[in-house]
Amino acid sequence: MRKDLSVQTLAVLLVPFLLILTVGGCPWFPDLGNGNQNTNTNTNTNTNTNANTSEPNQPVTPGDSGLTGKYVGSARCALCHTNVHRNWSATLHATALETLEAIGQGNNSICLPCHTVGHGEQGGFVSRALTNALAGVGCESCHGPGRDHVENIEDKTKRPPKSIAADVCGKCHTSEHHPNFEDWEESAHSGIQSSLVTQFIAGSNALTCGVCHSGDVFVARLKGETVGQDFLKNKAADDLNPITCAVCHDPHRKTGNAVEPEDGRDYQLRFAQVKFVTPTNTVAAATDPTRFNLCGQCHHARDRVWTDGSREPHPSDQINVFFGEMPMPASKPDPIVPSRPSVHLNAAEQCSTCHVFRSPFVAGRAPAVSGHTFEVNFEGCVDCHGTADIAKAKFDGLKVEIDTRVAQLLAALNAWGTAKNIEGKGALSWEYTSEGGPSAGGQNTIPDNIKKARYLYYYVVQGGGTGVHNPDYVREALVTALTLAQTAP
Incomplete structure (x- = not known):
């Protein structure tokens, strides 16, 4: 006989399987927040078989006699796409139905659409006994039905679509169970x-x-x-x-790049979540994304150095500030500020510790937190700072300090500019041309002290102006910059 499971029991059983980035949605808890209730009605229009009629503890002989519709199963794709299929087979997508079966929900018609291929659609998954080839999140879950393609291989118009659009993943990675898609939509990455x-x-x-x-x-x-x-x-x-799910995550394979493989999951990150480098101040190294972790693939410095006059440093140097480095011109390679790696370098997941904090869904108590807004969550600081409130207080205090130092530096630069009034630019005489400063000719009259000070100003402000990425390095940069500005000829 099937035993009834309490909400509390189900919640405990769900924790290992419904952490962040789980495969497909699993809204098994009856209150869906939209007035719908979990029933045993199968919405599949191609069969009268009720997906919830079999006893969960009774063995089922897998079969594919019902595989007659538009879906063909991932094994058919493997005939040509062998390597991709092999890699996919090792992911949690491939065993998505098993995660439901392990908690006694393998026949739950609410969960099945995201843990199988095409459940509820004509020709989609019905049961292990009839359509076992469609169990799990397979090729056709993302690329669409494949029968037209496999039966017309040479016809390019029949080839399934390939898309990295976020809504491909968002069909299932959504709701209070794993709101990755909704959170991502609120982030700057979504546009x-x-x-x-x-x-x-x-x-x-x-x-x-x-x-x-x-x-x-x-x-x-x-x-x-x-x-x-x-x-x-x-x-x-x-x-x-824009920067969608598949930009950071490889949809087809486990990569081993996440730092928590012991929880049975692989976040399929395209690049390492954590990476340690030796700080350097050459342009080649500071702008080389292969040195950095996943976030550093884009959040690294470009080739602007302090001797440039046309444009300010690109607003993307967070990883360089994190490691305590900045690109110096080859003709004047000595760093303005000595390299100093951040104390936060040893945070368990580096950037993700604060910017992608995650917590699981707990039925009746709390929705999942996916971290995919990429906003700082101070709960990620608890391991080192004790409580989120303590961490936030430290952050707020540092922000006040850094804001004050930045304001002092800006005032000193403006004072110098007002006194020199290059090309009639007044207070902006210290600025880059792109920011309203002097022309190329006028830039040549700006002394090195001011060029270094303004570079440090932008390097700090563009790299996350609160200083939290590397407090000591940022603090020293601002102290140095203020001295340079105040002593400039």
């Missing part, structure tokens, strides 16, 4: 600046800016495709993908 959209579809800057602002460009380069500045030319604005 592309309108000015860049205009440039991309006009055929420019795909390689210059698109490497980190376009998911399409980022993934294409990972695949070894040739990418030029016009790579996105004439694409519809709505078809441009």
Whole structure:
């Protein structure tokens, strides 16, 4: 006989299986928050078989006699896409149905649409006995039904779509159980600046800016495709993908790049979640993404150095500040500020510790936290700082200090500018040309002290102006910059 499970028991059983980035949605708890209730009614229109009629503890002989519709199962894909299928087979997507069966929910018609292929659709998963080939999150879960393709291999119009759009994952990685998609939609990663959209579809800057602002460009380069500045030319604005799930996560394979493999999960990160490097101040090293962790693939410095006058440092140097380094010009390689790695370098997950804090769904008590807004969650600081309140108080105190130092530096720079009034720019005489400062000719009259001070100003502000990424390094940078500005000729 099937035993009734209490809500509390189910919640305990769910914890190992419904941590963040679990495969597909599993809204098994009866209160779905939308007035719907869990019933035993199967919505599959292709069969009268009720998916919830079998006893969960009785052995079922897997079979595929019901595999006659538009879905064919991932094994058919393996005939040609052998390596991709082999890698996928090792992921939790491949065993998604087993996670339900392990908690006695293998026949739950609410959970099955996201733990199998096409459940509830004509030709989709019905049961292990009839459509075992469609168990789990398979190729067709993301690429769509494959029968037309496998029966018309040479017809390119029948090939399934390949998309890195976030809503491919968002179909299942959603709701209070794992709200990755909803959280991501609130993040800056979910959009592309309108000015860049205009440039991309006009055929420019795909390689210059698109490497980190376009998911399409980022993934294409990972695949070894040739990418030029016009790579996105004439694409519809709505078809441009920002930094979507598949930019950071490899949908087809386990990578071993996450730091918590002991929980039975692999977050399938494309790059290491944690990486340690020796700080350096050369342009080549400071701008080399292969040195850095996943976030550092984009959040690293570009080639601007303090001797430049046209534009300020690119606002992306967080990982360099974290490691306590900055690019110096080859002609003047001595660092303005000595390298000093952050005390936060040893945080268990580095960037993710604070920016991707996660907690599991607890039925009737708390929704899951996915961390995919990428906003700081002070609960991630508890291991070192005791409580989230203590961590936030330290953060707030540091922010006040750094804001004060930044304001002092800005005042000193403006005072120097007002006194010199280069090209009639007044207080902005210290600024880069792009920020309203003097022309190229005027830049040549600005002394090195001011050039170094303004570089440090932007390096701190652009790298996360609170200083929390590397408090000691940022503090020393601002002290040094203020001295340079106040003693400039």
